[in-house]
Structures are given as structure tokens and as C-alpha cells.
Amino acid sequence: MATAQNRKQKSAPGEIDIPQLRRRLLRWYDRNRRDLPWRSDNPDPYAVWLSEMMLQQTQTATVAPYYAAFLQAYPDVFALAAAPRGDVLAMWAGQGYYRRAHNLHDTAKIVAEELDGVFPNTVDGLMKLPGVGRYSAGAIASIAYDVCAPILDGNVKRVLSRVFAIEQSQSDPQTIATLWGISGKIIPRKRCGDFNQAMMDLGATVCTPKVPKCDTCPFKKICIANNRGLTDVIPPARQRRIPTRLDLTALVVEANGYVLLHRRADSGLWAGMWELPNVEANGKSIDDVCEAILPATIRKSLGKLSKSRGVQHQLTHRSVRFKVFRGSCKKVRLPKTFQWARADDTLPLPKAFQKVLSAV
DNA sequence: AAGCCGGGGGT
DNA sequence: ACCCCAGGCTT
Numbered sequence A: 001m002a003t004a005q006n007r008k009q010k011s012a013p014g015e016i017d018i019p020q021l022r023r024r025l026l027r028w029y030d031r032n033r034r035d036l037p038w039r040s041d042n043p044d045p046y047a048v049w050l051s052e053m054m055l056q057q058t059q060t061a062t063v064a065p066y067y068a069a070f071l072q073a074y075p076d077v078f079a080l081a082a083a084p085r086g087d088v089l090a091m092w093a094g095q096g097y098y099r100r101a102h103n104l105h106d107t108a109k110i111v112a113e114e115l116d117g118v119f120p121n122t123v124d125g126l127m128k129l130p131g132v133g134r135y136s137a138g139a140i141a142s143i144a145y146d147v148c149a150p151i152l153d154g155n156v157k158r159v160l161s162r163v164f165a166i167e168q169s170q171s172d173p174q175t176i177a178t179l180w181g182i183s184g185k186i187i188p189r190k191r192c193g194d195f196n197q198a199m200m201d202l203g204a205t206v207c208t209p210k211v212p213k214c215d216t217c218p219f220k221k222i223c224i225a226n227n228r229g230l231t232d233v234i235p236p237a238r239q240r241r242i243p244t245r246l247d248l249t250a251l252v253v254e255a256n257g258y259v260l261l262h263r264r265a266d267s268g269l270w271a272g273m274w275e276l277p278n279v280e281a282n283g284k285s286i287d288d289v290c291e292a293i294l295p296a297t298i299r300k301s302l303g304k305l306s307k308s309r310g311v312q313h314q315l316t317h318r319s320v321r322f323k324v325f326r327g328s329c330k331k332v333r334l335p336k337t338f339q340w341a342r343a344d345d346t347l348p349l350p351k352a353f354q355k356v357l358s359a360v
Numbered sequence B: 001a002a003g004c005c006g007g008g009g010g011t
Numbered sequence C: 001a002c003c004c005c006a007g008g009c010t011t
Helices: A004-010 A018-032 A045-055 A060-073 A077-082 A085-092 A099-114 A123-127 A134-145 A154-163 A173-186 A192-205 A224-228 A286-293 A296-301 A351-359
Strands: A244-255 A258-263 A278-280 A306-314 A318-328 A338-342
Touching: A018 A173, A018 A192, A045 A060, A045 A099, A045 A134, A060 A085, A077 A099, A085 A099, A123 A134, A134 A192, A154 A173, A154 A192, A154 A224, A244 A286, A244 A351, A278 A286, A306 A351, A318 A351
Parallel strands: A244 A318
Antiparallel strands: A244 A258, A244 A278, A258 A338, A306 A318
């Protein structure tokens, strides 16, 4: 009798031997775990939190050097809380998603000033911190405190979709709810941090989006997608969006070794970061551009501008093209939203502007 | 529910 | 060229 109940059971956790899944995964992890800088037998919640903020939508290889630099500059939450915002942003420059850097600093202050420097050890407590959602809270709680909280990131989504043959779109809220449910169901009572990290390692190194290495997978025998030859169609491809074009004219204004920077708004693209003065091109003349984005004091002493070669920069949702002009002037006093930066310093600039600067 | 927010590793 | 990455937040 093919009742709805029976059909539901077919791809429900009931079909998988959960204790066996746990044993297989932890045994695999003991032999094959990645050696990552933030891993430790005695985890420091601050270091775990720091790594998780950096790892949001960012691969481990990209994070590693930033993580090392942050931990050296700010060995504990009090050091980070005491740092000027500009220093934190400058160290984050190049990593993208700059809102994370603001949240990082805000959270450090909250923990240092209101929580005696101690990170919460519950999912609810952690989720009150800016930039910490359900995934990050579960990851920090389980890894730093061995609390048995589930996680669901891109890796775990993919692994669970395949093992339990969840065929629906990964972005469907219903599917996400189902996957959270499974993640909570399979997490063991012990070694929860290891278990969660093992799921992510498996997704990153074995259960990959393309050409998964099913022959070396600890779930080879129990994975429904593998048993039915469905690993190519689970999870289904998401529809991708076309980046929109953004044409900017940027100015490189120098004054004996310094370059003129402007501070961006606290929200939106490159939030709170610094930029080379720029504006949407829209057919503007160079005089119009200067009028639009330069303080009057600069314009007065600015020599003739020369055109440099253009720069192209790709974002996930934007395709940015820069026209670049270069000129020099006196090192005059500036409004607060501008600053003179030494051209040879590590500048608090997003990659796009680093690229423009290195091109001239 | 959908859009926004960066940059890069891997293929 | 195209996939997606230890997601969170706003509208």
C-alpha cells in the first residue's frame, strides 16, 4: 500500500542506519581529517569564532593567511575589541563580504565589555552576536564547547542530500528545513565537534559538487544517491544569475608619496571600506567627474589628469569596469571622509581598488 | 521568498 | 567559463 506515509519513509532518515553512519564517519575522520590552522585538541572559543566568521562563504585555503595574521595581531578578544575599526578593516581587506569585518569588531566589543571576554556556549547565546547565524552558532558550540548542536553549511547540505536522496532544490526553504532536521537527527552524543567537522571535510574533499570520489567514501555502501547512480543529479544545479555591468571612473590623485582615498558608506557594496575616488561613468566628462567626487581644495591644486589603462574586476553579482585617470596635487587638508594614505602601505582597500592602484 | 554582499579555488 | 565556497541579513 503506497500511502503518503510510506513514500515519505522512503527518503527519510529511517532508511539509513544512523549509528553505522556515525561510526563510519568518525573512523574516516580519524584517518583523513584536514590539517587546518584553527584545529586544536584544546580549542580556544575566540579562535574558533574568528575562524568561523572568516570561513563564511570562503574556502579554507583563502582564509588561512588572514586567520594567521589576525590571531597574531589580536591574540584574544580583548585585543581585538581594543583595536581601531580602521585597523580591523585594513587587515580584512581583500577577503570580501566586509560586513563580516564590522560584525567581527562589534562582537569582540560585546564579548569583551559585556560578557567578561567569554563567548556564550549555547546556540541561542551565540546567535545573539552580530554575524552569527544558526550555522555559525552550531559550529562554534560544537567545536569550541563540544555541545551537540547540528550544523548545515554548503558541504553538509550536499552530503546529506546525497546520502538521504533529497532531490529538491537546495535553496527551497522546505528542503533546508528537512536537512536541518536530518543534521539534528544524525549528530552523536559524543565527539559532536569532530562529527560536524568530519561532515564538512567529507563534503570538501570526497563528496564534491563535481565528480565525487564515491569509491573512497565512508558512506559508499549506505548512500542512497550512490546506490541509485544519482550523484550527478543530486543536488540539482542551481540557476545562476547574470552579473550586471558597472562602469566606474576612478581617480588616482597623488601628493608626494601619498594617495587620496575616500571612505565608503557603512552599508552596501564594500561597506565602510576605503576607495579611490570614483563615480559611475555615465558618459560624464572628466571635469564633471572631478566636480562630483573631489573636495574643492583638491580640485584647486590638481594638475592635469592623464588617462591610464582600464581595469576589469569581477564580483559574483557585478562586472566592474574602471576607467582610470591619474594626477597629482598638494597635500592639502581633507574633509573627514577623505584621507591621504601612503602608497606603499597596506591599504584598507577592496581588491578592485588594489587592482586599479597597481595598474597605474 | 528573493536579493545583496567579494573574491578566489578548482576544474 | 562555470561551479561553489565552514552564510547572514535586509527587504
